[in-house]
Amino acid sequence: MSESKVLADPMPVAVLKEKSLKGAPLKGPKGHPILGVLPMLRDDTLNFLKQVSRDYGDLVPLRILMSTAYLLNHPAHVEHVLQKNHRNYKKSPMVGKLRPVMGDGLLISEGELWTRQRKLIQPSFLKERVDALGQRMVDVIDKHTKLWDECAASGKPFNLSWDVSAITLEIAFQTMFDTGLGADAQGFKDAMAIAHDVTAERVWNLTSLSEKFPTKRNREYNEAIAYLQGICTRIINERRASTHRSDDLLSILMEARDADTNEAMSEQQLRDEVMTLMVAGHDTTATMVGWAIYMLAQHPTHLERMRDEVDALMAGRLPQASDMKGLDYTKRILQEVARLRPSIWWFARVAINDDNIAGQPIKAGTTVFISQYLIQTHPQIWDDPEKFDPDRFLPENTAGRSKFAYFPFGAGPRVCIGSGFAMMEMAFVLAMIFRRYDVEITSDEPVFGNLVTLRPHEDIWARAKPRLRH
Numbered sequence: 323m324s325e326s327k328v329l330a331d332p333m334p335v336a337v338l339k340e341k342s343l344k345g346a347p348l349k350g351p352k353g354h355p356i357l358g359v360l361p362m363l364r365d366d367t368l369n370f371l372k373q374v375s376r377d378y379g380d381l382v383p384l385r386i387l388m389s390t391a392y393l394l395n396h397p398a399h400v401e402h403v404l405q406k407n408h409r410n411y412k413k414s415p416m417v418g419k420l421r422p423v424m425g426d427g428l429l430i431s432e433g434e435l436w437t438r439q440r441k442l443i444q445p446s447f448l449k450e451r452v453d454a455l456g457q458r459m460v461d462v463i464d465k466h467t468k469l470w471d472e473c474a475a476s477g478k479p480f481n482l483s484w485d486v487s488a489i490t491l492e493i494a495f496q497t498m499f500d501t502g503l504g505a506d507a508q509g510f511k512d513a514m515a516i517a518h519d520v521t522a523e524r525v526w527n528l529t530s531l532s533e534k535f536p537t538k539r540n541r542e543y544n545e546a547i548a549y550l551q552g553i554c555t556r557i558i559n560e561r562r563a564s565t566h567r568s569d570d571l572l573s574i575l576m577e578a579r580d581a582d583t584n585e586a587m588s589e590q591q592l593r594d595e596v597m598t599l600m601v602a603g604h605d606t607t608a609t610m611v612g613w614a615i616y617m618l619a620q621h622p623t624h625l626e627r628m629r630d631e632v633d634a635l636m637a638g639r640l641p642q643a644s645d646m647k648g649l650d651y652t653k654r655i656l657q658e659v660a661r662l663r664p665s666i667w668w669f670a671r672v673a674i675n676d677d678n679i680a681g682q683p684i685k686a687g688t689t690v691f692i693s694q695y696l697i698q699t700h701p702q703i704w705d706d707p708e709k710f711d712p713d714r715f716l717p718e719n720t721a722g723r724s725k726f727a728y729f730p731f732g733a734g735p736r737v738c739i740g741s742g743f744a745m746m747e748m749a750f751v752l753a754m755i756f757r758r759y760d761v762e763i764t765s766d767e768p769v770f771g772n773l774v775t776l777r778p779h780e781d782i783w784a785r786a787k788p789r790l791r792h
């Protein structure tokens with residue numbers, strides 16, 4: 323039996339051990355004679371990686387042109403790259419495809435710049451700061467769900483994916499800028515959609531040459547970015563020129579000072595961080611909320627348990643930040659959705675110096691792929707992995723499971739800065755929608771799209787009905 327097969331043999335959850343590969347040649351897919359597995363990765367990243375992990379185990383070489391990357395599919399490997407030896411790994415140039423949108427913002431920056439910026443921005447996401455933004459979230463959701471009344475009255479299906487995206491974009495705007503999108507709403511949404519789609523198309527371009535040609539698509543993309551940045555710049559300039567003070571994120575970022583130099587961020591850095599937070603925070607949350615609504619519509623028993631919790635806690639009033647403590651089941655539902663449908667479902671890092679993972683030499687410059695989706699549905703880690711079961715996250719059921727078997731918000735120093743923000747926002751959306759409406763999904767079962775986030779290939783459509791109380 324080959325070593326790679328040994329790695330794929332089932333093991334009980336608690337004893338899934340990292341296998342040492344010392345001396346054993348690793349096996350992986352052959353791929354195209356010249357391009358290697360690049361075409362497969364480009365055409366259907368998720369299904370290809372899923373198949374590869376099934377066929378070859380937890381550490382799989384993937385030849386891409388002349389170089390070999392590795393798929394790491396074991397919690398111990400994740401811990402090694404993201405935590406224990408994180409200094410030896412930088413973000414891959416694939417993340418750099420977001421640079422035209424996010425510049426040198428927190429998601430992309432490295433080294434000293436990242437360290438300084440993380441220290442400056444981290445306080446904006448402390449629990450009490452995020453809690454203070456809760457009322458803005460509730461106001462946006464309340465306004466939107468009232469629009470659902472019209473859909474409920476007409477009985478007409480509506481584009482659920484589009485609608486939750488509108489909610490999270492409006493929340494991103496209100497919490498960042500203390501203002502709504504107003505007349506810019508449609509333009510902003512369209513520009514965001516183009517930026518997202520073109521970034522996904524470019525991820526597997528190994529050079530950026532074709533991105534410089536004046537093609538129609540490249541022009542559309544450049545115009546979309548200029549539009550998005552133009553709006554952010556305008557709002558920042560207006561804020562500087564006014565005496566208006568607010569507790570929104572923009573004010574906090576503008577007032578943040580470096581502890582050593584007492585310097586504020588430069589204009590360019592401020593805009594990059596604003597764009598980063600808008601983009602990193604909006605589509606991820608919308609994608610997950612869309613899946614959560616879809617899954618709850620498929621699992622009425624879990625939905626009723628969640629509603630019981632919400633009804634008992636809020637008794638008809640709107641949620642507030644302090645309710646998060648009591649929304650245990652709602653949070654478990656979100657944790658389970660994030661396990662099965664992590665919005666960011668894979669990422670890549672590049673080794674800076676030579677390393678060794680489970681006995682396999684990793685040369686400097688090698689790319690490693692890590693997938694939340696694959697590890698969070700790993701059949702040797704999770705019982706009945708495809709089953710929707712929020713109680714997996716009861717404390718008594720998580721004992722013995724590696725922290726790195728579940729990381730929808732990343733792990734280590736580069737863990738998501740907005741996870742608390744996102745959890746509160748998503749819990750509020752679910753509570754406020756389902757306390758008033760039943761949701762019937764009218765589109766076919768969604769399949770994964772080949773995008774940056776784990777959005778369905780086609781939008782999810784639904785019909786809202788006034789809630790029937792049992």
Ligand code: HEM
Nearest residue numbers: 428429602603606607665666730731732736738739740744
């Ligand atoms: C369901 C929602 C979200 C998910 C699943 C998610 C997921 C992630 C993941 C996996 C990372 C780590 C990426 C890596 O290590 O390469 C990350 C980083 C980041 N996220 Fe989120 N995120 C979400 C919401 C948000 C929100 C609401 C914000 C801001 C308002 C945000 C801002 C960021 C930023 C700035 C980083 C970079 C942090 C750093 O490198 O220091 N995210 N996110």
